[in-house]
Amino acid sequence: MAESVVLAPPAAAAAAVPDCVIRAEKLNVIFSAADQPVTALADVDLTVARGDFVSLIGPSGCGKTTLLRAIADLAPITAGTLTVNGMTPGAARMARAYGYVFQAPALFPWRNVIRNVTLPLELTGMGKAEREIRAMENLSLLGLRDFGKKFPWQLSGGMQQRVSIARALSFKPELLLMDEPFGALDEITRDNLNLHLHELWARTGLTAVFVTHSIPEAVFLSTKIVVMSARPGRVLRVIDSPLPRRRGLDLRESPDFIAVAHEVRAALREGHSYD
Amino acid sequence: MTRILAPVTVFGALIILWYGGAYVLNAPQAAALMDPDQPRNFWAVVQASWSMDRPELPTPDQILSSLYYSIFNYPLASPRNFLLQTAYTAEAAITGLVIGAALGIGLAIGIVHSRVLDRSLMPWVITSQTIPILAIAPMVVVALGNIGCTGLLPKAAIVGYLSFFPIAVGMVKGFRAADSLQLDLMRTYDASGPQVFFKLRWPSAVPFLFPSLKVAVALSVTGAIVAEIPTGAQVGLGARLLAGSYYGQTDMMWGALVLASALALGMIGVVRLGEASVRLSRGGRL
Numbered sequence: 001m002a003e004s005v006v007l008a009p010p011a012a013a014a015a016a017v018p019d020c021v022i023r024a025e026k027l028n029v030i031f032s033a034a035d036q037p038v039t040a041l042a043d044v045d046l047t048v049a050r051g052d053f054v055s056l057i058g059p060s061g062c063g064k065t066t067l068l069r070a071i072a073d074l075a076p077i078t079a080g081t082l083t084v085n086g087m088t089p090g091a092a093r094m095a096r097a098y099g100y101v102f103q104a105p106a107l108f109p110w111r112n113v114i115r116n117v118t119l120p121l122e123l124t125g126m127g128k129a130e131r132e133i134r135a136m137e138n139l140s141l142l143g144l145r146d147f148g149k150k151f152p153w154q155l156s157g158g159m160q161q162r163v164s165i166a167r168a169l170s171f172k173p174e175l176l177l178m179d180e181p182f183g184a185l186d187e188i189t190r191d192n193l194n195l196h197l198h199e200l201w202a203r204t205g206l207t208a209v210f211v212t213h214s215i216p217e218a219v220f221l222s223t224k225i226v227v228m229s230a231r232p233g234r235v236l237r238v239i240d241s242p243l244p245r246r247r248g249l250d251l252r253e254s255p256d257f258i259a260v261a262h263e264v265r266a267a268l269r270e271g272h273s274y275d
Numbered sequence: 276m277t278r279i280l281a282p283v284t285v286f287g288a289l290i291i292l293w294y295g296g297a298y299v300l301n302a303p304q305a306a307a308l309m310d311p312d313q314p315r316n317f318w319a320v321v322q323a324s325w326s327m328d329r330p331e332l333p334t335p336d337q338i339l340s341s342l343y344y345s346i347f348n349y350p351l352a353s354p355r356n357f358l359l360q361t362a363y364t365a366e367a368a369i370t371g372l373v374i375g376a377a378l379g380i381g382l383a384i385g386i387v388h389s390r391v392l393d394r395s396l397m398p399w400v401i402t403s404q405t406i407p408i409l410a411i412a413p414m415v416v417v418a419l420g421n422i423g424c425t426g427l428l429p430k431a432a433i434v435g436y437l438s439f440f441p442i443a444v445g446m447v448k449g450f451r452a453a454d455s456l457q458l459d460l461m462r463t464y465d466a467s468g469p470q471v472f473f474k475l476r477w478p479s480a481v482p483f484l485f486p487s488l489k490v491a492v493a494l495s496v497t498g499a500i501v502a503e504i505p506t507g508a509q510v511g512l513g514a515r516l517l518a519g520s521y522y523g524q525t526d527m528m529w530g531a532l533v534l535a536s537a538l539a540l541g542m543i544g545v546v547r548l549g550e551a552s553v554r555l556s557r558g559g560r561l
Contacts, residue, residue, distance in 0.1 A: 102459070106456040109560070120464045122474070151557070
């Protein structure tokens, strides 16, 4: 695995294409299992430009979470190249280049909201006053200004996930990686959080990679939708969204939105994802 | 209402059973010792069986009055004062508990962080508890005595041997209570090993620490009493128990038992206080 990482282009080469945040070429991730190795990702090519909101969509087992974890250096690469900000995923992780939001909020129940959000900064040795100022900024962005002293179990599921997004913003990363963050929430909460997330992205100019099962969610949020299929996990089609960058929930009723959703659905069907 | 009524009822029933038991066990002897000229009705025999000098089973009031007498009629430094005995036992129990807790937590840290230790140590940890403490205690005393360790240390070692077990088992589970997402999260922050331990594993293990400590407290008092027997201790609740059984002084034995349970209750109380303060610092939930 280490050998394949050496193949990554040096930082200088990536600087020539400064707008490329993530670049994957012929990326393979193979897990060794008891009976036979499982190919989670086969020859995946992907580029994510600065300011993009990219959704990875596909059926269970298509490797979308694995791809996100590989970008975050949480899953080892078997072959191919993958760069994040022109660095190897490992170097990018150590440079704290991204914020990661998991399927579950994964908050620490013994810490109140503020102390959950300041945790990453605490690890860097930042002073208490400074970290709390930064945490309050991020909590305000997510509309949680008044909830700093609450404990996770005192919040609803949607609020907990908002706290975890605020926490992911702690290092002021330019890249936000999200693994089905709203999968466990009801649809009303989900719509609301989609709007929150869209505004956060539009306002901050973040680059985002977002794993989801939901077609409307992917279409609503993304500038680019990557449709994947399973066994082995591969990229089926990349759809550049023609929708405007600034969006409101009523966009979802527009013919353009429905057309993009239809295209995604057709691509999924093509990959026999409904089997 | 039932919150008060239920324990009071159970307590009352136990007391009645106790007096009944004292009558059944003591009556034959008490009747034999009675003055032949005295009228022998049932009530006289009952009274005699409840006020013997050396009863088979002393009544609660006899135990309490003998405790009261020992505590208030002798100076604190006198070996006849039960408080001095309790203090000796408490010293061994608490020192041993601290040793046991440190050992248990240390082992759990090793077991959680190293697969080799997990495989090689855990069977020994479990085996250690299958050996009766009565068999191992004299060996510990002799071995430590040979290297010049006498007094408190051998007793504390025996207590530590007993009390490390629930703490090791509980803390292994506790240190593994951090879920994989939380561990991944720490990895995305590029957290160091000690940071993962102190910011994630230790706080997730704390809820497991208190129940383990409560079990360990109970074992530590038992252990301290057992440890006094092979060490030939002259002072301590265990020594009192032994002396009481030699001389047929059941009130002395029961007095030692009452104080031993009071000691354990007091130590449990301290653990609960610690638990409550951690709970408070976590917003009311552990």
